[in-house]
Amino acid sequence: MRLRILDSGHGFATKVLFALIQTVSRQPVLDVVKLVKYRADFYGNPMGAVTQEAMRGQSSWSVGDRELMAAFVAKTNQCDFCIKAHSAVAQQAYGKDKDVYAMLSDPDLGMVEEPLRATLLMLGKLTREHSVDANDMREVLGAGASAQQIEDALAVCFAFNVIGRLADAFGFSVPGSEAFNAGAKYLLTRGYR
Amino acid sequence: MSNVKQARAALVTRILEGPGKTTPSERRAAFNNSGVRKPLATLVDKVATHSSTITDADLAVPKASGVGEDQAFEIVVCAAIGQAIRQYEAALSALEATAR
Numbered sequence: 347m348r349l350r351i352l353d354s355g356h357g358f359a360t361k362v363l364f365a366l367i368q369t370v371s372r373q374p375v376l377d378v379v380k381l382v383k384y385r386a387d388f389y390g391n392p393m394g395a396v397t398q399e400a401m402r403g404q405s406s407w408s409v410g411d412r413e414l415m416a417a418f419v420a421k422t423n424q425c426d427f428c429i430k431a432h433s434a435v436a437q438q439a440y441g442k443d444k445d446v447y448a449m450l451s452d453p454d455l456g457m458v459e460e461p462l463r464a465t466l467l468m469l470g471k472l473t474r475e476h477s478v479d480a481n482d483m484r485e486v487l488g489a490g491a492s493a494q495q496i497e498d499a500l501a502v503c504f505a506f507n508v509i510g511r512l513a514d515a516f517g518f519s520v521p522g523s524e525a526f527n528a529g530a531k532y533l534l535t536r537g538y539r
Numbered sequence: 540m541s542n543v544k545q546a547r548a549a550l551v552t553r554i555l556e557g558p559g560k561t562t563p564s565e566r567r568a569a570f571n572n573s574g575v576r577k578p579l580a581t582l583v584d585k586v587a588t589h590s591s592t593i594t595d596a597d598l599a600v601p602k603a604s605g606v607g608e609d610q611a612f613e614i615v616v617c618a619a620i621g622q623a624i625r626q627y628e629a630a631l632s633a634l635e636a637t638a639r
Contacts, residue, residue, distance in 0.1 A: 348595060348598040349598065349608045349611060349612055350608060350614065351608045351609060352612070355608075358552075364620070384612070385550040385609075385612070386555065387553075387557075388554065388559065388612075388613065388616070389616050390544070390555075392549055392550040393550055395549070395550070396543060396546040396550050397638070399542050399543040399546050402541055403542060403543060411549055419626075423590065423591060424591040425590075425591065433608075444614050455601075468630075470558065470595035470627075472626055472630050473596065473626070475627070476588075476622070476626050477626070477629045477630075477633075478629065478630050478633050479633050479636075480566055480633050480634075480636035480637050482633060483630075483633045483634045483636070483637045487637060489585045493634060493638075496561075497631070497634070500627055500630050500631060500634075501543045501547075503626070504547065504623050504624070504627040507619075507622070507623035507626055507627075508619045508620050508623045510590065511586050511587075511590040511618070511622065512615065512619050512625070514586075514590035514591050514593050515585075515586050515590055515593050515597075515615045515618075515619070516615070517593075517595070517598075519620070529542070530629075534625075
């Protein structure tokens with residue numbers, strides 16, 4: 347990472363935790379974990395509360411749908427770390443019925459059912475252009491999404507427009523798929539806090 | 540998701556008004572991507588508008604100008620959250636406009 351403090355500036359107890367994670371998972375500690383554990387009162391703890399609520403709080407979107415939104419926002423931002431991390435979580439959440447990687451490979455999202463497809467396309471425009479208008483929202487509503495579903499999707503989009511920027515700025519290293527699969531398993535069982 | 544707005548507001552209050560290694564006004568400038576002092580202005584703008592193009596040099600320049608790592612950490616976090624908030628609020632306004 348581009349800031350040494352994020353790699354090795356943690357307190358003793360956190361370093362012990364990292365050693366434990368590495369021993370149990372047999373994988374390197376992901377840079378996103380190092381980020382949220384550094385001066386956690388400043389960013390990690392309050393952002394963790396936001397992300398937990400957006401990704402695991404009450405919503406009519408499934409966990410898999412919300413993880414797919416995270417991966418799609420990451421793809422729009424060209425954030426390699428976040429694409430791999432959240433594609434892995436979405437795939438584990440959906441199971442074998444859906445192929446997340448194939449879904450994301452089509453720019454038109456032809457394999458995604460409505461109203462999730464229209465919602466994703468709106469999130470992509472918002473992420474790419476930093477703004478959307480009422481006509482964009484009418485398209486999503488017309489595809490069958492409720493106003494509450496759109497608000498819930500925007501909460502996901504907010505979280506990953508923060509995290510993706512930090513991954514890019516701090517230079518997260520991108521490990522192999524085994525590390526992301528281990529991280530995905532953790533996020534599905536323990537969440538984001 | 541009734542709690543997410545409260546959590547987001549608490550996050551913004553913490554990063555802008557809580558204790559830190561930078562002043563609240565420096566953090567507010569990064570959050571707004573406006574009025575950022577020179578060694579950090581390019582980095583903040585890149586975080587906000589095209590973060591995938593950030594390179595090692597974008598962090599090295601402010602550090603060489605005396606910006607500490609903790610200061611850079613706080614400024615980057617504020618810049619990222621500020622831009623994401625602006626996007627979120629623009630989208631929410633667009634959604635609310637459909638009801639008028």
